[in-house]
Amino acid sequence: MAFLRASFGFMFMVLLSSTTISIAHPGFPFTWGNVGGSGGGYFSLFPEFYQFSCPQANDIVMTVLEKAIAKEPRMAASLLRLHFHDCFVQGCDASVLLDDSSKITSEKRSNPNKNSIRGFDVIDEIKAQLEAACPQTVSCADILALAARGSTVLSGGPNWELPLGRRDSKTASLSGSNNNIPPPNSTIQNLITLFNRQGLDEIDLVALSGSHTIGVARCVSFRQRLYNQNGNNQPDETLERGYFYGLKSVCPKSRGDNIISPLDFTSPAKFDNTYFKLIMWGKGLLNSDEVLLTGNGGNTKTTELVKSYAEDEGLFFNQFAKSMVKMGNISPLTGYSGEVRKNCRLVN
Numbered sequence: 001m002a003f004l005r006a007s008f009g010f011m012f013m014v015l016l017s018s019t020t021i022s023i024a025h026p027g028f029p030f031t032w033g034n035v036g037g038s039g040g041g042y043f044s045l046f047p048e049f050y051q052f053s054c055p056q057a058n059d060i061v062m063t064v065l066e067k068a069i070a071k072e073p074r075m076a077a078s079l080l081r082l083h084f085h086d087c088f089v090q091g092c093d094a095s096v097l098l099d100d101s102s103k104i105t106s107e108k109r110s111n112p113n114k115n116s117i118r119g120f121d122v123i124d125e126i127k128a129q130l131e132a133a134c135p136q137t138v139s140c141a142d143i144l145a146l147a148a149r150g151s152t153v154l155s156g157g158p159n160w161e162l163p164l165g166r167r168d169s170k171t172a173s174l175s176g177s178n179n180n181i182p183p184p185n186s187t188i189q190n191l192i193t194l195f196n197r198q199g200l201d202e203i204d205l206v207a208l209s210g211s212h213t214i215g216v217a218r219c220v221s222f223r224q225r226l227y228n229q230n231g232n233n234q235p236d237e238t239l240e241r242g243y244f245y246g247l248k249s250v251c252p253k254s255r256g257d258n259i260i261s262p263l264d265f266t267s268p269a270k271f272d273n274t275y276f277k278l279i280m281w282g283k284g285l286l287n288s289d290e291v292l293l294t295g296n297g298g299n300t301k302t303t304e305l306v307k308s309y310a311e312d313e314g315l316f317f318n319q320f321a322k323s324m325v326k327m328g329n330i331s332p333l334t335g336y337s338g339e340v341r342k343n344c345r346l347v348n
Helices: 002-024 057-071 075-087 120-133 140-154 174-180 188-197 202-213 219-227 241-250 274-280 287-298 301-311 313-328
Strands: 216-218 260-262
Touching: 057 075, 057 120, 057 140, 075 120, 075 140, 075 202, 075 313, 120 140, 140 313, 188 202, 188 287, 202 274, 202 287, 202 301, 202 313, 216 219, 219 241, 219 260, 219 287, 274 287, 274 301, 287 301, 301 313
Parallel strands: none
Antiparallel strands: 216 260
16 A cells, blocks of 8 residues: 555656646647757647747737838838748748857848848847746747748738747858858749758749748849849840839949839738739749749749739638748757747847
Protein backbone atom coordinates (compact mmCIF):
# COMPACT_ATOMS: atom_id res chain seq x y z
CA MET A 1 0.00 0.00 0.00
CA ALA A 2 2.88 2.35 0.86
CA PHE A 3 4.41 1.57 -2.54
CA LEU A 4 1.13 2.42 -4.29
CA ARG A 5 0.85 5.71 -2.41
CA ALA A 6 4.42 6.58 -3.37
CA SER A 7 3.78 5.69 -7.02
CA PHE A 8 0.58 7.75 -7.09
CA GLY A 9 2.40 10.66 -5.49
CA PHE A 10 5.15 10.47 -8.10
CA MET A 11 2.65 10.34 -10.96
CA PHE A 12 0.75 13.31 -9.51
CA MET A 13 3.97 15.34 -9.39
CA VAL A 14 4.72 14.46 -13.01
CA LEU A 15 1.23 15.56 -14.10
CA LEU A 16 1.50 18.74 -12.06
CA SER A 17 4.89 19.47 -13.57
CA SER A 18 3.51 18.93 -17.09
CA THR A 19 0.60 21.26 -16.40
CA THR A 20 2.96 23.96 -15.16
CA ILE A 21 5.09 23.67 -18.28
CA SER A 22 2.05 23.90 -20.57
CA ILE A 23 0.93 27.17 -19.00
CA ALA A 24 4.36 28.77 -19.03
CA HIS A 25 5.20 27.53 -22.53
CA PRO A 26 1.86 27.02 -24.28
CA GLY A 27 3.51 25.75 -27.44
CA PHE A 28 5.37 22.79 -26.00
CA PRO A 29 3.24 19.77 -25.13
CA PHE A 30 0.44 20.00 -27.67
CA THR A 31 2.04 19.40 -31.07
CA TRP A 32 5.24 17.69 -32.10
CA GLY A 33 7.22 17.72 -35.32
CA ASN A 34 8.81 20.95 -36.46
CA VAL A 35 6.79 22.44 -39.32
CA GLY A 36 8.63 23.99 -42.22
CA GLY A 37 12.22 23.51 -41.29
CA SER A 38 14.87 22.92 -38.68
CA GLY A 39 16.19 25.23 -36.02
CA GLY A 40 13.50 24.63 -33.45
CA GLY A 41 14.01 21.13 -32.14
CA TYR A 42 10.76 19.19 -32.02
CA PHE A 43 8.12 21.85 -31.47
CA SER A 44 5.57 23.00 -34.02
CA LEU A 45 3.76 26.24 -34.62
CA PHE A 46 0.02 26.27 -33.96
CA PRO A 47 -2.70 28.95 -33.92
CA GLU A 48 -3.54 28.75 -30.19
CA PHE A 49 0.03 29.28 -28.99
CA TYR A 50 -0.85 32.44 -27.01
CA GLN A 51 -4.30 31.26 -25.91
CA PHE A 52 -3.32 31.31 -22.23
CA SER A 53 -0.17 33.44 -22.10
CA CYS A 54 -1.45 36.43 -24.14
CA PRO A 55 -4.97 35.90 -25.49
CA GLN A 56 -5.30 39.57 -26.48
CA ALA A 57 -2.20 39.47 -28.73
CA ASN A 58 -3.99 39.65 -32.09
CA ASP A 59 -6.41 42.32 -30.86
CA ILE A 60 -3.46 44.50 -29.85
CA VAL A 61 -1.80 43.97 -33.23
CA MET A 62 -4.99 44.83 -35.12
CA THR A 63 -5.64 47.98 -33.08
CA VAL A 64 -2.20 49.36 -33.92
CA LEU A 65 -2.52 48.32 -37.57
CA GLU A 66 -5.91 49.94 -38.02
CA LYS A 67 -4.53 53.32 -36.96
CA ALA A 68 -1.31 52.99 -38.94
CA ILE A 69 -3.00 51.88 -42.19
CA ALA A 70 -5.78 54.45 -41.87
CA LYS A 71 -3.07 57.11 -41.59
CA GLU A 72 -1.01 55.67 -44.47
CA PRO A 73 -2.63 52.91 -46.58
CA ARG A 74 0.73 52.07 -48.15
CA MET A 75 1.88 50.77 -44.75
CA ALA A 76 -0.08 47.54 -45.27
CA ALA A 77 2.15 46.59 -48.21
CA SER A 78 5.28 47.60 -46.30
CA LEU A 79 4.44 45.30 -43.38
CA LEU A 80 3.57 42.42 -45.71
CA ARG A 81 6.94 42.91 -47.40
CA LEU A 82 8.74 42.95 -44.04
CA HIS A 83 7.47 39.44 -43.27
CA PHE A 84 8.52 38.23 -46.74
CA HIS A 85 12.01 39.71 -46.44
CA ASP A 86 12.36 38.21 -42.99
CA CYS A 87 11.34 34.66 -43.90
CA PHE A 88 13.62 34.44 -46.95
CA VAL A 89 16.70 35.05 -44.76
CA GLN A 90 17.45 32.51 -42.01
CA GLY A 91 13.75 31.64 -41.88
CA CYS A 92 10.95 33.54 -40.12
CA ASP A 93 12.99 34.70 -37.12
CA ALA A 94 12.72 38.53 -37.10
CA SER A 95 16.36 38.86 -38.11
CA VAL A 96 15.33 41.64 -40.51
CA LEU A 97 14.38 43.84 -37.55
CA LEU A 98 17.82 43.83 -35.91
CA ASP A 99 19.82 47.07 -36.03
CA ASP A 100 23.59 47.27 -36.37
CA SER A 101 25.51 46.52 -33.18
CA SER A 102 28.95 45.33 -32.15
CA LYS A 103 27.92 41.76 -33.04
CA ILE A 104 25.21 42.34 -35.66
CA THR A 105 25.51 43.57 -39.25
CA SER A 106 21.95 44.58 -40.02
CA GLU A 107 20.02 43.14 -42.95
CA LYS A 108 18.53 46.60 -43.36
CA ARG A 109 21.73 47.51 -45.24
CA SER A 110 21.32 44.86 -47.93
CA ASN A 111 20.59 45.81 -51.55
CA PRO A 112 16.95 44.61 -51.44
CA ASN A 113 16.30 46.50 -48.18
CA LYS A 114 18.40 49.65 -48.29
CA ASN A 115 16.30 52.83 -48.73
CA SER A 116 13.15 50.80 -49.30
CA ILE A 117 12.20 48.52 -46.42
CA ARG A 118 9.98 50.23 -43.89
CA GLY A 119 7.35 49.74 -41.19
CA PHE A 120 9.75 49.37 -38.27
CA ASP A 121 8.05 52.07 -36.20
CA VAL A 122 4.72 50.22 -36.46
CA ILE A 123 6.36 46.99 -35.31
CA ASP A 124 7.96 48.90 -32.43
CA GLU A 125 4.55 50.24 -31.37
CA ILE A 126 2.98 46.78 -31.50
CA LYS A 127 5.87 45.34 -29.48
CA ALA A 128 5.64 48.09 -26.85
CA GLN A 129 1.93 47.45 -26.33
CA LEU A 130 2.41 43.69 -26.18
CA GLU A 131 5.24 44.06 -23.67
CA ALA A 132 2.98 46.19 -21.48
CA ALA A 133 0.19 43.60 -21.64
CA CYS A 134 2.22 40.34 -21.72
CA PRO A 135 5.93 40.93 -20.90
CA GLN A 136 8.47 38.81 -22.82
CA THR A 137 5.77 36.57 -24.28
CA VAL A 138 5.01 37.42 -27.94
CA SER A 139 8.02 37.17 -30.23
CA CYS A 140 8.94 39.75 -32.84
CA ALA A 141 8.83 36.99 -35.47
CA ASP A 142 5.20 36.28 -34.59
CA ILE A 143 4.45 40.01 -34.60
CA LEU A 144 5.68 40.16 -38.22
CA ALA A 145 3.45 37.22 -39.16
CA LEU A 146 0.42 38.71 -37.38
CA ALA A 147 1.05 42.14 -38.93
CA ALA A 148 1.28 40.61 -42.42
CA ARG A 149 -2.04 38.84 -42.00
CA GLY A 150 -3.70 41.87 -40.42
CA SER A 151 -2.44 44.15 -43.18
CA THR A 152 -3.87 41.82 -45.82
CA VAL A 153 -7.27 41.65 -44.10
CA LEU A 154 -7.47 45.41 -43.51
CA SER A 155 -6.74 45.97 -47.22
CA GLY A 156 -9.66 43.77 -48.27
CA GLY A 157 -7.77 40.53 -48.71
CA PRO A 158 -8.25 37.03 -47.27
CA ASN A 159 -7.91 35.93 -43.66
CA TRP A 160 -6.27 32.68 -42.57
CA GLU A 161 -5.60 30.60 -39.49
CA LEU A 162 -2.07 31.57 -38.53
CA PRO A 163 0.27 29.11 -36.80
CA LEU A 164 2.26 30.85 -34.03
CA GLY A 165 5.10 30.06 -31.68
CA ARG A 166 8.12 31.42 -33.56
CA ARG A 167 11.03 32.71 -31.54
CA ASP A 168 13.52 35.45 -32.39
CA SER A 169 17.02 34.98 -33.73
CA LYS A 170 20.13 36.31 -32.05
CA THR A 171 21.83 36.77 -35.43
CA ALA A 172 21.25 38.44 -38.80
CA SER A 173 22.67 37.71 -42.26
CA LEU A 174 23.52 40.57 -44.60
CA SER A 175 24.83 38.11 -47.21
CA GLY A 176 21.67 36.00 -46.92
CA SER A 177 19.56 39.09 -47.50
CA ASN A 178 21.60 40.04 -50.55
CA ASN A 179 21.50 36.53 -52.03
CA ASN A 180 18.10 35.06 -51.14
CA ILE A 181 15.57 37.84 -51.78
CA PRO A 182 14.50 37.90 -55.46
CA PRO A 183 15.51 41.17 -57.20
CA PRO A 184 12.89 43.08 -59.25
CA ASN A 185 14.68 42.32 -62.53
CA SER A 186 14.60 38.54 -61.94
CA THR A 187 14.04 36.10 -64.79
CA ILE A 188 11.39 33.43 -64.32
CA GLN A 189 14.04 30.78 -63.72
CA ASN A 190 15.75 32.91 -61.10
CA LEU A 191 12.45 33.41 -59.30
CA ILE A 192 11.67 29.70 -59.34
CA THR A 193 15.16 28.85 -58.07
CA LEU A 194 15.05 31.33 -55.19
CA PHE A 195 11.56 30.20 -54.14
CA ASN A 196 12.50 26.52 -54.40
CA ARG A 197 15.46 27.24 -52.13
CA GLN A 198 12.90 28.14 -49.44
CA GLY A 199 10.75 25.08 -50.07
CA LEU A 200 8.20 27.07 -52.08
CA ASP A 201 6.95 25.99 -55.51
CA GLU A 202 5.64 27.79 -58.59
CA ILE A 203 2.12 27.96 -57.17
CA ASP A 204 3.48 29.76 -54.10
CA LEU A 205 5.59 32.02 -56.32
CA VAL A 206 2.64 33.31 -58.32
CA ALA A 207 0.25 33.53 -55.38
CA LEU A 208 2.72 35.39 -53.15
CA SER A 209 3.65 37.71 -56.03
CA GLY A 210 -0.01 38.71 -55.86
CA SER A 211 0.89 40.74 -52.76
CA HIS A 212 1.95 43.33 -55.34
CA THR A 213 -1.73 44.14 -55.64
CA ILE A 214 -0.95 46.73 -52.95
CA GLY A 215 2.01 49.05 -52.49
CA VAL A 216 4.54 50.84 -54.64
CA ALA A 217 7.98 50.35 -56.15
CA ARG A 218 10.87 52.77 -56.65
CA CYS A 219 11.97 54.01 -60.07
CA VAL A 220 15.32 52.23 -59.65
CA SER A 221 13.41 48.93 -59.53
CA PHE A 222 11.84 49.26 -62.98
CA ARG A 223 14.09 51.76 -64.84
CA GLN A 224 15.82 48.98 -66.77
CA ARG A 225 12.53 48.04 -68.43
CA LEU A 226 12.08 51.57 -69.71
CA TYR A 227 15.52 52.32 -71.09
CA ASN A 228 17.74 49.26 -71.41
CA GLN A 229 15.92 45.98 -70.94
CA ASN A 230 18.30 43.70 -72.84
CA GLY A 231 21.48 45.76 -72.90
CA ASN A 232 20.59 47.39 -76.23
CA ASN A 233 19.22 50.72 -74.95
CA GLN A 234 15.69 49.67 -75.87
CA PRO A 235 12.59 49.32 -73.65
CA ASP A 236 10.94 46.06 -72.68
CA GLU A 237 8.72 45.08 -75.62
CA THR A 238 6.21 43.41 -73.30
CA LEU A 239 5.22 46.79 -71.79
CA GLU A 240 1.94 48.16 -73.13
CA ARG A 241 2.79 51.37 -74.99
CA GLY A 242 0.56 53.78 -73.08
CA TYR A 243 1.72 52.36 -69.76
CA PHE A 244 5.34 52.60 -70.93
CA TYR A 245 5.04 56.31 -71.75
CA GLY A 246 3.32 56.97 -68.45
CA LEU A 247 6.11 55.31 -66.50
CA LYS A 248 8.75 57.08 -68.56
CA SER A 249 7.23 60.44 -67.63
CA VAL A 250 7.75 59.78 -63.90
CA CYS A 251 10.97 57.73 -63.95
CA PRO A 252 13.91 59.48 -65.64
CA LYS A 253 16.83 57.68 -67.24
CA SER A 254 19.14 58.92 -64.50
CA ARG A 255 18.52 60.24 -61.00
CA GLY A 256 15.16 60.01 -59.27
CA ASP A 257 15.83 56.52 -57.88
CA ASN A 258 13.33 56.98 -55.06
CA ILE A 259 10.43 58.25 -57.17
CA ILE A 260 7.63 55.76 -56.56
CA SER A 261 4.95 54.24 -58.77
CA PRO A 262 2.09 51.94 -57.69
CA LEU A 263 2.48 48.24 -58.43
CA ASP A 264 -1.25 48.15 -59.20
CA PHE A 265 -2.18 51.62 -60.44
CA THR A 266 -5.93 50.91 -60.58
CA SER A 267 -6.39 50.02 -56.89
CA PRO A 268 -3.03 50.43 -55.09
CA ALA A 269 -4.52 50.24 -51.58
CA LYS A 270 -7.05 47.44 -52.22
CA PHE A 271 -6.09 43.79 -52.01
CA ASP A 272 -7.70 42.20 -55.07
CA ASN A 273 -6.76 40.28 -58.22
CA THR A 274 -6.31 43.33 -60.46
CA TYR A 275 -2.54 42.81 -60.29
CA PHE A 276 -2.92 39.68 -62.43
CA LYS A 277 -5.25 41.40 -64.87
CA LEU A 278 -2.70 44.18 -65.35
CA ILE A 279 0.03 41.65 -66.10
CA MET A 280 -2.25 40.15 -68.76
CA TRP A 281 -2.60 43.63 -70.30
CA GLY A 282 1.16 44.30 -70.37
CA LYS A 283 0.91 46.65 -67.39
CA GLY A 284 2.88 44.80 -64.74
CA LEU A 285 5.35 47.22 -63.16
CA LEU A 286 8.35 45.03 -62.38
CA ASN A 287 10.17 42.61 -64.63
CA SER A 288 9.59 39.97 -61.95
CA ASP A 289 5.85 40.58 -62.37
CA GLU A 290 5.82 40.37 -66.17
CA VAL A 291 7.93 37.20 -66.44
CA LEU A 292 5.29 35.27 -64.49
CA LEU A 293 3.27 35.53 -67.71
CA THR A 294 5.85 35.78 -70.48
CA GLY A 295 8.94 34.04 -69.08
CA ASN A 296 10.29 31.18 -71.21
CA GLY A 297 8.01 32.26 -74.04
CA GLY A 298 4.90 32.16 -71.88
CA ASN A 299 4.91 28.37 -71.75
CA THR A 300 5.43 27.88 -68.04
CA LYS A 301 3.13 26.76 -65.25
CA THR A 302 3.26 30.31 -63.93
CA THR A 303 1.63 31.59 -67.12
CA GLU A 304 -1.46 29.47 -66.53
CA LEU A 305 -1.60 30.48 -62.87
CA VAL A 306 -1.54 34.19 -63.76
CA LYS A 307 -4.45 33.62 -66.14
CA SER A 308 -6.37 31.61 -63.54
CA TYR A 309 -5.95 34.20 -60.78
CA ALA A 310 -6.87 37.03 -63.18
CA GLU A 311 -10.15 35.23 -63.90
CA ASP A 312 -10.98 34.06 -60.38
CA GLU A 313 -10.25 36.30 -57.38
CA GLY A 314 -11.54 33.66 -54.94
CA LEU A 315 -9.05 31.13 -56.29
CA PHE A 316 -6.23 33.65 -55.79
CA PHE A 317 -7.35 34.55 -52.26
CA ASN A 318 -7.56 30.90 -51.26
CA GLN A 319 -4.09 30.08 -52.56
CA PHE A 320 -2.56 33.28 -51.19
CA ALA A 321 -3.70 32.31 -47.70
CA LYS A 322 -2.25 28.81 -48.06
CA SER A 323 1.05 30.11 -49.42
CA MET A 324 1.37 32.70 -46.64
CA VAL A 325 1.05 29.93 -44.06
CA LYS A 326 3.62 27.88 -45.95
CA MET A 327 6.03 30.82 -46.18
CA GLY A 328 5.52 31.58 -42.49
CA ASN A 329 6.70 28.06 -41.71
CA ILE A 330 10.14 28.51 -43.26
CA SER A 331 12.68 27.32 -40.66
CA PRO A 332 11.13 28.90 -37.56
CA LEU A 333 13.00 28.93 -34.28
CA THR A 334 10.81 27.14 -31.73
CA GLY A 335 11.02 25.47 -28.35
CA TYR A 336 14.17 26.54 -26.54
CA SER A 337 15.94 27.95 -29.62
CA GLY A 338 16.41 31.68 -30.02
CA GLU A 339 14.71 34.06 -27.60
CA VAL A 340 11.76 36.42 -27.23
CA ARG A 341 13.28 39.88 -27.66
CA LYS A 342 12.20 42.70 -25.37
CA ASN A 343 13.07 45.18 -28.12
CA CYS A 344 12.68 43.94 -31.70
CA ARG A 345 15.71 45.93 -32.85
CA LEU A 346 18.13 44.45 -30.31
CA VAL A 347 19.19 41.04 -29.02
CA ASN A 348 18.39 40.69 -25.30
